[in-house]
Amino acid sequence: MIEDLRAALGDKAVLTGADCAPWSHDWTGQYDWTPLCVVRPASTQEVSAVMQLAHAAGVAVVPVSGNTGLAGGTRADGAVMLSLDRMNAVRDIRPEARLAVVEAGVILSDLHDAVAAQGLSFPMTFGAKGSARMGGLLATNAGGSNVLRYGNTRDLVLGVEAVLADGRVVDLLSELHKNNTGYDLRHLLIGSEGTLGIITAAVVKLVPAPKAFATAMVALDTVSEALTLLNRLQDVTGGAVEAFEFMPGRYMRAHAETFPEARMPFDELYGVNVLVELGATAPRDVQIGEDGQVPLTAYLEEVLGGLLEEGAVLDAVVASNEAQRSEMWARREAAAELSLAHKPLLIADVAVALDRVETFLDKAGARMAQIDPDFDTMIVSHLGDGNIHYTVWPSEGIDLDEVTETVEDVVLELGGSFSAEHGVGTSKLASMRRRKDPVALDMMRAIKQALDPKGILNPGKVIPS
């Protein structure tokens, strides 16, 4: 197999032994594995060649791009690991049509930079943007901080190109906003975590880059009052809130301990802290008014002022320059690092309706205390879309799976999801078995069997056995 791969791709593109080290574990240190080899194809045709060889030999193939996942979706013991890092071309940017054609190996922040030069934005963003690659975003239907305004990854994709289990290339690279020509295979491939095909390229939507931001850190009394803030801002601006990120006191404390040189936003440690950002896309929203401010900042200050008088807002800081804004974002984007500081841990990635976030936090905390009176937890939440990253550091001897089930129980009672944006990978297979509609699971198995009858594409992921 390895010889065949070398013949097809050249020696340099096939790594074995110690050379595989960077691809033999995930960045969290939670998972490690020993691949058969790592291949680094440079084109869709080379991906196709790898899959043809693997299909003929019945060898498993695990695609990987940035390897920044949290769900063990790239574990590859004994498999050919197919890295898309060399397919890193932005094939085309068409500003007039507001789209870009990108390969799976493009790093998210590189795409941000490339389109910013045209006054445009690819509005998907999250902490790992400097190393996450588009293939992983597409494979997991990644979320992040701007979903509230712009949707998940799949909502930003017009078309994809993919290589199937047997090496055939399917061309669904549509640039159109209306295109109903049979089943939506694009959406089937997006979010399938490499189990149905390897996405090699995509046509993504771009949006006008916000011409100005109004960003603030706000301390509030309750989560419910935070939602009042969100709704008032959405109403007054007609939906200009780009991000609405909730950090409880425990999170603020962890950040201050880990980064002692970082300034705290407030003199006191409050229980409910929100990072809110408005984005101005219309020229009228960046015209400086008589008060010397752009309108969005004025709106933000007006709404905050009202809530301060009502006693709902306890304190607030509006960023007055880009450095202050960056500081606010750096605090939020340290989330993964803060979570992984202690082990063992469990990061439950759940979602509930916005008006149920507070209930979830109360109930989950109470249930956890029943099974583990001394548990520690750190929460960070994309509150604007109901997504909560619920990190639990249990006491010694507590079974992590019991923790997972406890959190899931509460989520399901509230009509929520046990898997919001990090993907299923291997880490949530037990949850899928327990919680997913059994008819839906059967449909997934039937589709997997139909498209990958030999079961060689990222085996053992997403679908529980």
Add this chain to the structure above:
Amino acid sequence: MIEDLRAALGDKAVLTGADCAPWSHDWTGQYDWTPLCVVRPASTQEVSAVMQLAHAAGVAVVPVSGNTGLAGGTRADGAVMLSLDRMNAVRDIRPEARLAVVEAGVILSDLHDAVAAQGLSFPMTFGAKGSARMGGLLATNAGGSNVLRYGNTRDLVLGVEAVLADGRVVDLLSELHKNNTGYDLRHLLIGSEGTLGIITAAVVKLVPAPKAFATAMVALDTVSEALTLLNRLQDVTGGAVEAFEFMPGRYMRAHAETFPEARMPFDELYGVNVLVELGATAPRDVQIGEDGQVPLTAYLEEVLGGLLEEGAVLDAVVASNEAQRSEMWARREAAAELSLAHKPLLIADVAVALDRVETFLDKAGARMAQIDPDFDTMIVSHLGDGNIHYTVWPSEGIDLDEVTETVEDVVLELGGSFSAEHGVGTSKLASMRRRKDPVALDMMRAIKQALDPKGILNPGKVIPS
């Protein structure tokens, strides 16, 4: 079979013979058929019971809701026709969460009315809104006039419930904006035209109802100048254009001839006429200014004034009240009636990139003239999303399929789609065979076989044999 269906659903819910007449042809009069019977289940459980019986007997089932399709997707010779018209409950409206749970038989305009009472909007709309039902919108991923701002049907759906070929019910009724629990079966079912499952209910997104509209009819010199108008309006308002509908002179003439009592918008008959509508969602956009106007109307008049001076706009009328606005929309929504006035006809439902619409029209006209020098054509276009309804009335003796191929050739040369928003049904099977990526067709066949191995769900539609 019929006796079994009567035993399961009651006699009144199973129609045979002459009682099937309303379900034995489509409203265009282009297709007719003789179903085995028509069943009218009142619940998801009854739909399931029908499918269990049909599955056991190997009898074909064709779902139908409003029967307003244009693509022959409900032809049902010898099949059980499953009408969803009795499943017409809006199960729930949750204004805080901005969602509604609707059954497949809900008429689109009934949903509009139900949510308008809450100050909200379900922004999908098109001419047949008074008779089209949600099941059909979901099955075909319907488009319409507001796609530019709000997306296609699938973009407005959070979750679905469906009955599979063997009668099992799959519950994907998520209310969440982030929910990655395996393959996106929701998007697979939406747009599959009843061939993979019968969608019985959906959770749909609602948006704040625009608090004011600025609507105008604009006469321009060229399509390219119409796009300049669109882009300037989008830039100045930050994307507030709800609809941008193009009606050439031929369309205006057909409308005037068919509705002699309707007023023409302009004294002259211009070549390029556009219906443009801006929607104001933020309070600041409905505050009446010193000029006595709401800001959006002022923006619209300012942009139109500029283009008038530049000679790009030839004439324009801004609606000054709801009656004038309705008159503008009635003209646009008469499109289907105008197209169907003469037979034989072909309605090509195509899409190209916005900046290629003019090229498409030029090329398609020239090619058509080569094969039929005396052809007549009437065009209407959702120009804002590149969708063109290209109606051809060919001369006697001209083969309709040759016309189709001619139009398709031009579309494909321009990277467009031969099927934008009406669905494939039976009318575009030949196009699917000729034009769809063959690997994608194979994937569709494999999925169909996996989920409906007996081939009883809407057989003969979407996938060419």
